[in-house]
Amino acid sequence: MAESWATLGVDLHLEPTGSGLRRGLTDALREAVRTGRLAPGTRLPSSRTLAADLGIARNTVADAYADLVAEGWLTARQGSGTRVGMGAPPTPFGQWGSTVVPPADPSLSRREQHRPTYDLRPGTPDLASFPRAEWLKAARRAFTAAPNDALGYGDPRGSVELRTALAGYLARARGVRTDPERILICSGFAHALGLLSAILRSRGTRTAAVESYGLPPHWNLLTAAGLRTRPLPFDELGTDPGGLGGVGAVLLTPAHQFPMGVPLHRDRRTAVVDWARRTCGLVLEDDYDGEFRYDRQPVGALQDLDPDRVVYLGTASKSLAPALRLAWMVLPPGLTDEAVAAKGGHDTCGVLDQLTLAEFITSGAYDRHVRAARLRYRRRRDALVAALASRAPEVRVTGIAAGLHAVLRLPPGTEKSVLQAATWQGLALHGLTYFRHQEAVAEPLDALAVGYGTPPDHAWAGALDALCRVLP
Template sequence: MEDPRANSPAGADLHLDLGGTRGRSDLVHALHESIRTGRLPAGTRLPSSRTLAKDLGIARNTVADAYGQLVAEGWLTARQGSGTEVADRILPAATPALSETPQPPSYRYDLTPGSPDVSTFPRGEWLAAARKAIPAAPNAAFGYGDPRGRIELRENLADYLARARGVWADPERIVICSGYVQALNLLTDVLRQQDATTMSVEEFGYSLHWDVIRFRGLQPHPVPVDEQGVRADLLTGQAALLTPAHQMPLGVPLAPDRRTAAVEWARQTGAVLIEDDYDGEFRYDRQSVGALQALDPERVVYTGTASKSLAPALRLAWMVLPEHLMEPVLAVKHTTDLLTATLDQLVLAEFIASGHYDRHVRRTRQHYRRRRDHLVELLAVRAPGVKVAGISAGLHVLLDVPSDAADMVSRAKRQGLLVASLDNYRFTPDPAARQALIVGYGTPPDHAYNGALDLLCQVLAV
């Protein structure tokens, strides 16, 4: 019997390419790949739908539908009396393989600040909150909603922030964000639209935050910081970014008279104070320092985040805004991301309402305090020449060292330990200034903590 594929010069090749085809989607994919890779060059005449269907053992309509889809997409052409052919397409030139992106070096131990011990994330309680919150959520919660965030979370946050941080927090003034960096982006964008040009920043802090300010068109202006916090008498510009509860990274709270002076400066000049309360829940030896925002809710933007208290992966942060900033911020947020992902908001709302959040903060506060005490006691024995500062709160300490801090950081890296120097957090690096290491005791899991401290002591002892 005559082989039906003999009527088509492409028949044999098609048999090789399409032998595993079982349905329309398989056939479309196989033909597409054969054309894209040049196996079927432009002008190749394809078998009739009847012939190919018989050859592959599938329904003729399946082949006809596949041909029709590829004609509609421009891969094939079909003319009455001429059959079906591979279209003449200009295919993109083969892209050379990209070289592998260099990966950052890995270290045995990480003692840099900025992250909690993520192994403490309360998975069971979070799952329990999710199982309760998501089935109970109204249908509207799964659609496009309020750019401020879910009302359930805003109401629970308002209650929590009022009693835990002393924040004046109306749920209508709270905006939920996808992390603190988005909050800062939104605020600086609005300030720039309102003709702001300069924002005061503490001379020590995160370079990422300064980069955000610059990217949005403002000029960050560094203001000196001493043992009483930022020099409020030197604030300038149309806004100021401050860490009043626990200066990052020096660890000092803003003194009462300077808190008052900062707020008074904002009132007199019409400036906006942005309060970054990044780790205000972790204070160990005395009563927590309340939020600066309570002194004047119309001049201070309070910002907080779940990144330190729970985990950075949640990407949940919040702003408590003055009334005059609500509409401008929401307008920018609407065009930026419309709204922050809702499901985790619902879970966090239930997590707070059920008391899980308070219990988790109490547990982790005790956990980090034990870690801090162990670090301080170990340094007193094995590195008595090192002065420890900034220990009353947060997830890091400052170690004043007698030699070059940058050299210590390099030696530590060579031994598999990642630490940071104070100069890494200085607005203008100055190797001749105060020599100190910033040691974060939050990041390592329990099984690695003692090994990390042992290696740290070895580096400090050299």
């Protein structure tokens, strides 16, 4: 059976201009190569396919190809077809995903030259340990079982498969009370927080309480929505909710305060929920690394105390990889419709990854991965503590019972000099000052927030050596 022209070759957009079809086509092809729209090495459609696409004679296309081969713009080889010549001039239009060398970018060159040898900034897991083989198996199973309508625009809440899987997992592993109807899938934590910020502002909230130490990008999202952020006091029991008067919402990391690393004391957990009930306030619970607990029983979700006043936010960024761009909100019944409307009329998250994660969870692969990662990170943490005890005894390590980072308390007045020394050693570090809210009233502490998730296993010993060399 003869093949239809519509199934052959590759698509190529051309607009022949000028007098004569052959000359117009030749000029259009030459211009596409010259400007870089057709990158060196690109295979062109066969003369028959391009002729059918353009509605012209096949000989016209063959003659145009021959002219450009003779000029050196194209190459033709038996069995390899017609391609753009490798000697064609590189330009910006063809640089990404091709063999073209990008034009020189002085600022990019400087960044490359100063890329750190070791990255110990908190917030990223070991990307080398992403379970690629298991993920691909889950993807194959999920795609095979998915109905055709799963590939449409979808429910704005996210795929029902993932919401169902998360409802079961969160109840089992984190003590969250919910059902699939109250889960909203988002493109990362920032997306979720942005939606909530807009809702709060539309409800008339003007001020949101935050922790004295946290992530500036999160505070910026609240500010961008028109909310003022007010930092709450912090001490050895965690964030003090006594300053919640006059605010409409509070953003907390109660299970493992970021970056200080302490869980919110049980009395303060109760006080936060009591405040929300009394004032109709909203608690935004960021459970960013709830899976990783080492030296104590896991702290359950604050949401379990009052599902009507607490929004639970979780993400796959720490347990799997940030590139998945998958996060979730467990919403109170009175907030669900508003959040769904704020997200939009269709699902804006990649459904294929959602289906894969759902299968990954229900098959047990997620639990196996988390347990293996927990053991690996605990070994790294133990190596960090041992190295500091022997080589930097003046540095006190705190916040190590959970998570992917530790706080290293430094002698007063040394944080800045340590960070400078780290730069010279090719070591990327964040001082505690970076995470301190500009309006925090507590006296600043000299410390480092050291992540032990990012370096792969083979680089961890070298990263520890570099860290110990810069400590006082």
